[in-house]
Amino acid sequence: MTVISDQTQPDELQSHFDETIARERRIEPRDWMPEAYRKTMIRQIAQHAHSEIIGMQPEGNWITRAPSLRRKAVLLAKVQDEAGHGMYLYSAAETLGADRADLTDRLVHGRQKYSSIFNYPTLSYADVGVIGWLVDGAAICNQVPLCRSSYGPYGRAMVRICKEESFHQRQGYELLMTMMRGTDSQRDMVQQAVDRFWWPALMMFGPPDDESPNTEQSMAWGVKRHTNDELRQRFVDMSVPQAEKLGVTFPDPDLRWNAERGHYDFGTPDWDEFWAVVKGNGPCNAQRVAHRKSAHDEGAWVREAALAHAAKSAGRR
Amino acid sequence: MTVISDQTQPDELQSHFDETIARERRIEPRDWMPEAYRKTMIRQIAQHAHSEIIGMQPEGNWITRAPSLRRKAVLLAKVQDEAGHGMYLYSAAETLGADRADLTDRLVHGRQKYSSIFNYPTLSYADVGVIGWLVDGAAICNQVPLCRSSYGPYGRAMVRICKEESFHQRQGYELLMTMMRGTDSQRDMVQQAVDRFWWPALMMFGPPDDESPNTEQSMAWGVKRHTNDELRQRFVDMSVPQAEKLGVTFPDPDLRWNAERGHYDFGTPDWDEFWAVVKGNGPCNAQRVAHRKSAHDEGAWVREAALAHAAKSAGRR
């Protein structure tokens, strides 16, 4: 951490910040930073935290019904990890002066976003595997570069999160492998889950670069390291051989190897659907937020009691 | 109905009442009746109404899980009939000046009883059949004489109720017959259900005559027509051949035909268990009352709204 004296002038602060970024060093909580950077970081981290929390629901939906005890343990541990990720991310946001209760409030009142992928329903146990493979896979593509985020606490949280996500991704893929070796109806379940999640997974990288207005500033600040389209291409290139190995197809007639580019060509996601879901009109937006709000509201008396008890205990000491 | 003028003297009223009873004619709502008779009748009818309502729960427990659509329809219709029986019985109690809301209040606060049989759990679909066969069977034995109850509205309600109960009993027996012709595990289910419900069904006739203090007065008033032990014997005599036809046994080593008496001999029910359940300590007493109370409490806003709307509508007219 770089200590800045109180007398430092605004211009110096800004140039010191710029230099830190330029040298790919990290901004730490007590460092001076432009207000816009702080706000951008809080929003980015909060949305990421919200995504972990909301992301517990589609998978949590299958814990009690997991078809083997081993799978149940794996899934339960995964959903629990997501709660843990949410906790460190909210802590990282708090280092920027945000308040967790306030962020939760924004989430449950629909005033702050989370990853749109979680607005799709999970309709069979294969969805658990596909979320691990494709959704966590896409998340990792997005997040690995964030381990080098210019904001220190976020970058460090991402290191830990990415490690766990890779583990989840392998578990998801392994579940699908097992199911593909099973019965016809298991194979159907896997293919159907892939059909439902493939396009939404591609949309996880955000809109095409030419419609992504914040990318330039974010890249300049080192809070984003690759463009949406770059990451999307990387994900497609990585996923196609995995799908072949698994024995499933992606629902994209335009998907084929382009030897010239050295990449897979692929079709255009339905961006109307993307924007509809972002704006709250996906198949599960209302359900996810209502569920979170109801858990939050029903827990209010517990949180109040904990505070009251803490105050009493402090008084007694 | 016999019209009594306002000037009639108490003694004349009493002797008129006594004569009506003696001639096995019916007491009607506007007739004079001794306060003790009125109270006894209200209690008897209310307890019967409560039994219908609480009795919906053990069977209602299986509606959503009924294993065929035909059985589902039969069970749903039966549980719905029980709600209907509850309604006419509360109406009959109201003709004596009781208030349905007050009676419900007594039920949900555990201040008025219902038939103890409903404090046993239903643990398989066979229980639905056994409740029809044995529990409704025992209820009919108890209730057929009540069709001749000296209190008119109750006697008439019982005529209708007994008719429906007989229908339910036949349906229950028919379900068991079908199950006994099915798989081994279905037969096991039936035998286990019989094992669980046989003794509680015998207890439905109440304590032995020498411990049943109200019997004498109730018989004198024509609100009870046979002693508990008479009815119990009748039920055993009726049930044994039915069990043989079905292919199940009753869990009573002392059960055997007594040619001398022309009746079946049978063992002694566990009266300690009976009194424990009556006093609130059966396997489901707390659950049944809590369930009813919760439905009642959760419906309060609906009932209030209906009253408010009725008042508004009346005001507009």
Added chain:
Amino acid sequence: GQALATYCLMLGDDALILSHRLQQWMTRAPELEEETAIGNIALDLLGQARMLLARAGKADGTDRDEDRFAFWRAEREFRNVRLVERADADFAEMVARLLVFSTWRLAQFEALRTSRDPVLAAIAAKGVKELTYHRDYAARWVVRLGDGTAESHRRMQAGFEAIWPLVDELFRPHPVETSLPAVAVDAAGLRDGVDVILDTVLATATLDRPDARPLAGVRGQYGRDGLHTEAFGYILAELQSVARAHPDATW
């Protein structure tokens, strides 16, 4: 034919699943009168479902019976609209859904009475009377609760808000329907008639018509295509549990 069978499953599954949700009210209703009314409605719908599922087994030539369809199909094979799947938050939501559902189904059945399929026509003729009662029952409660207390008004409005995103799907034309002209009803054509009734009831109840957007499908699929909500798996787990625990049993 297969299309007719699928159409019968659509209509049958709507009734079967809403009946299930109504069955869950038994022993939980606010008054005994409501227990019996809800029980009646659940029974009527169950009866409709049984006839329609049986008809499906004839129409597709497999001779499957009603129970085969109810207890042995997987989630993807059910063709009901998603409106019927949601667990009711309270009595208000139950009557809100019942009003919408029975108004819509009544309009369908009125049209189906002249279906070229004589079995469907007969089922519809019988159902019209039942559905009229269901609709009137629901409408009376919507009015009572909408124009009752402040609390009941709030809940009644919330009940409609909660289910409204699922209403659009009721009028979405499906290829199976369009492939059966003069047999099936054109769902889109029912909208105006239903709207008039709903608007009248809402206005009488002093409620606002929600302007919620339709609940999205997934890859262009909706309930009629076998694409359901997350609540549906739990319904089937319960509905099918005993039947499936005893695959060789007769009941």
Added chain:
Amino acid sequence: GQALATYCLMLGDDALILSHRLQQWMTRAPELEEETAIGNIALDLLGQARMLLARAGKADGTDRDEDRFAFWRAEREFRNVRLVERADADFAEMVARLLVFSTWRLAQFEALRTSRDPVLAAIAAKGVKELTYHRDYAARWVVRLGDGTAESHRRMQAGFEAIWPLVDELFRPHPVETSLPAVAVDAAGLRDGVDVILDTVLATATLDRPDARPLAGVRGQYGRDGLHTEAFGYILAELQSVARAHPDATW
């Protein structure tokens, strides 16, 4: 032997079913910290259940695996105490049950560490640490809620009142246990130790020890005998639904 297998099922089913009830809290807890703690506890119990069910399949010579026991037994074949079956009314009831359960199970496991069955002894040795954490977690919340606000005090007391009738069954000696001296733990012998701890926690939490009478069995049978509450069938319907829908599948 069969007795050892049955004993393993008893201990395993207790853990399996309570884990299920805790799993139902995931995404519904009052705070993220509680999501992770409840998740941990549910995982620990699930781990214990898996080892115990697997041990049962070895002990009875059938070589059935953990999933065979979890997903393919009927209700009557489960041997858990009835305490673990109840659906939690709220967070207070959840921690009340968890305190009682984990205090009791910890006492059992402490004794089981010296079981003559080496597998049980090893499972117990590992479990003691886990259960100590569970108990302490529950106790902290009982104290916080009991000595928190008026509302939390009321709910915490109600939570204990609700589960208390099920406590007696935990200490009821069972023939299977008594047939396994030096292998199984004498349930009755655990009562005093458990009572001391519960009384201490209740007193610290300013709560009254309920004096509810024990929940009756049916024909002298209780959870350990395979006699369960009405809630249990619904648990199994959900727990077993996917596994049973795909009898030939591997996962």
